[in-house]
Amino acid sequence: MALTAEKEVVKEQTVCGMMDNVMQQFNKAAEQIDLNPNIKKILSITNNEIVVNFPVKMDNGEVEVFRGYRVQHNNALGPYKGGLRYHPTVDIDAARALAMWMTWKTSLAGLPYGGGKGGIQLDPIKYSKAELERITRRFTFALADNIGPEHDIPAPDVNTNSQTMAWIADTYMSTRPPAERSANQHVVTGKPSGSGGLQGRDRATGYGVYLTIKFWTEKKNTSLSGKKFVLQGFGNVGYWAAHFLENDGAILVAVQDAYGSIENQNGIAVESLFNYTHANKGSIVGFPDAKAMQDKAFFATDCDICIPAALGNQITKDNASQIKASVIAEGANGPTNAEGEKVLLDKGIAIIPDILCNSGGVIGSYYEWLQNRNGELWQLDEVMAKLDKKLKESFNKVYEYSERHALDMRTAAYCIAIARIEKAYTERGIFP
Ligand SMILES: NC(=O)C1=CN([C@@H]2O[C@H](COP(=O)(O)OP(=O)(O)OC[C@H]3O[C@@H](n4cnc5c(N)ncnc54)[C@H](OP(=O)(O)O)[C@@H]3O)[C@@H](O)[C@H]2O)C=CC1
């Protein structure tokens, strides 16, 4: 199938209503822990919402005006932290929900951060690399002091990467007095390793997805060897998760990206698919060692593990009942909506929730931030070992809480995350 620039036409985007989803999750946990009503009020809304419209000259000499967002949900535990997404579905609802998820995620991981998220409403495939660089630099300039290394620290998300972060860091640092420039390198994380980036930040999220699945299988007295998994999204998170799962003996049997879906029950070789996508404008479509499948049939594929690692609201009441896996590992943020989740839990399918499953990314970002702040250079093996230890602690905390209180893992994770923020407010004496 020939690829077109009109991704949205190829596959319907369903990212609306993310706030409803995160609020239902929050309210359920708030009730469970009997959250102080004043703190509940604070956490139910975002602290700051920055919307910027900024003009950029295109390659053809015309000016286009873009809309960018940065939502800062809460900073009770430290500076706002979270990614920037470049996608047509970026709007204020999505940015609010994604910022809230970051607050719970950083709290659960025990990091000294709050939550923020943002991005630009655009389809990057429609722009040249030079245009994307100018868009990113103008966006950074428009955000001005709303971001900063001790205030709000962006990172990569959908359709942004280490190159995007390098442009942001460079633009932000160029606005500082000369003597302070390099001291501001940690305004963003996820930078290339030659520009202050952390060895291993590229794979940190996918590695965390893999680890949480491994820890879950260990709790079930089984192993990953021979387990079949399906993967929605073959980008940064999806590729690295698949890479580590395959190394541990699991078998990739179906993949979906924005252009289509493929299946091979005998196994899809992860590195071959990765190399193929690089030669095929980034898409999995047409991979010779798998057959094409209908997008709608993807979630019904026979498998043990299902990994949504693309956009939000992908598992809904319409497809949840078809899922054959015994565990869902949420690489993406908010991939399962409330109705879909009910169907899954009723069927006895476990969910490793996003705020735990994909937290390896922000934990890696924290290490990068520390590395820059302390003027250090960390080695890959020490980064991976630290990630392993931290994720194991987080996973065990959530798993044990869920067992002790007979809760699903998402609600358990939320209870732990929210209780930590409540404690911070209470200790300050504001809400006795
Ligand atoms: N990067 C990170 O460190 C972190 C990311 N996340 C979350 O993980 C998810 C993926 O992020 P990331 O891997 O960085 O993003 P990438 O941009 O690297 O990859 C996104 C992937 O999702 C696919 N995709 C997009 N739309 C659809 C669709 N409608 N149906 C199926 N697949 C689709 C893309 O396909 P195509 O290439 O064809 O467009 C691509 O394969 C997001 O939810 C993000 O918020 C969470 C924590 C950290």
Ligand SMILES: O=C(O)CCC(=O)C(=O)O
């Ligand atoms: O690395 C970070 O700071 C945040 C990554 C992110 O956007 C996420 O965890 O959803």
